[in-house]
Amino acid sequence: MQRAVTVRLKNARKLSTGSQRWLARQLNDPYVQQAQAQGLRSRAAFKLIQLDDKFHFLKKGARIVDLGAAPGGWTQVAVQRVDSQGIEGCVIGIDLLEIEPIAGASLIQGNFLESQTQNQLKAIMKIPVQVVLSDMASSTIGHSQTDHLRTVALAEAAFYFAKDVLVPGGTFVAKVFQGGTNQDLLLKLKRHFRQIKHVKPLASRKESSEMYVLAFGFKQ
Template identity: 45%
Template sequence: MRRAHKEGYRSRAAYKLQQIHEKFNLLKPGKNIVDLGAAPGGWTQVATEKVLPDQTGCQVISLDISEMSPIPGAVILKGDLFDQETLEELIQKSQNKIDVVLCDMAAPSTGHSQTDHLRTMVLAEVALEVSLEVLSEGGAFVVKVLQGSDEPELFKKMNKYFSKVKRFKPGASRSDSTELYIIGQKYKKN
């Protein structure tokens, strides 16, 4: 966190998205982004630095259930992704024109690995449903999962909707954590 703080990032998680971007090159200038589970804002900071909303006119829409202080260039929505009103607001704001949906959502850890795995998978499933709704043809979806019994099912499901699906563990993700990211590219709309 010290390095993140020194470099002006709100979270160490920022480096995970930087490394995902270095590998998959998803955050090009002008791309429209939705960031789910965005607080405190490290991923949103990285996303706005890369897509440059103020210069290109693109959108970065960041949602979290917790309060998040403003980030220049980003539209911040406060709400629970399971809440219908929040979902409708997000869909209405994104107008089906999103190029990349990012999801770093996590439930508070219980310390029981199977419970944590299942709770994260539920969040990832909802995020996938949202991405299928808001992404434009050819778009990408990045989602955090914890390895475990239900992860292969999500990986398989994503293969139905995206032409290219990969697992990736960024160097900034702790090696003793089961966390990894699934990256779906080239969304096949319909």
């Protein structure tokens, strides 16, 4: 990671104090700057880069599904690492929000929690897949326990989907909040995967309570 260049705000008086703080943090965030320099759509791309650099689950020729893909940073990284513009690799991203096209990826706009959308997703996938990624998180309300439970519910929905589409030995990666995966989901993951890890990438902001659960070695 290159050294960040400090940026000073102009016309800051026109913004609220909260907006000033958010904008200053964005402008002076080294991951934001590097994402812009490398043509990546979000600083979140570096979270996936760091996870894969450590655990090496995005392999050449792999078939990947990216849940909660907008604006597309994780999808971009997956395309690059599995070489989905080649013959075998395949990356599919889905989100409630529209995602601008990404070369080498198939993109769907829809509600992943709806069975109709999941069926649409499975219909265009090359099933089974090697990796299911989920960076999904519900809108926060400022109540940490509620925010955590909502995000765990999304992680659990992603797990049930992964259980349907992963190859034996496949990998599942999902966002959770501090405190890790709740006990019920953790037990399910341990039942269906050989190894479970909880990791907070360096690219996750220190003040953020987010972390990721990684499940390796899928077994039915």
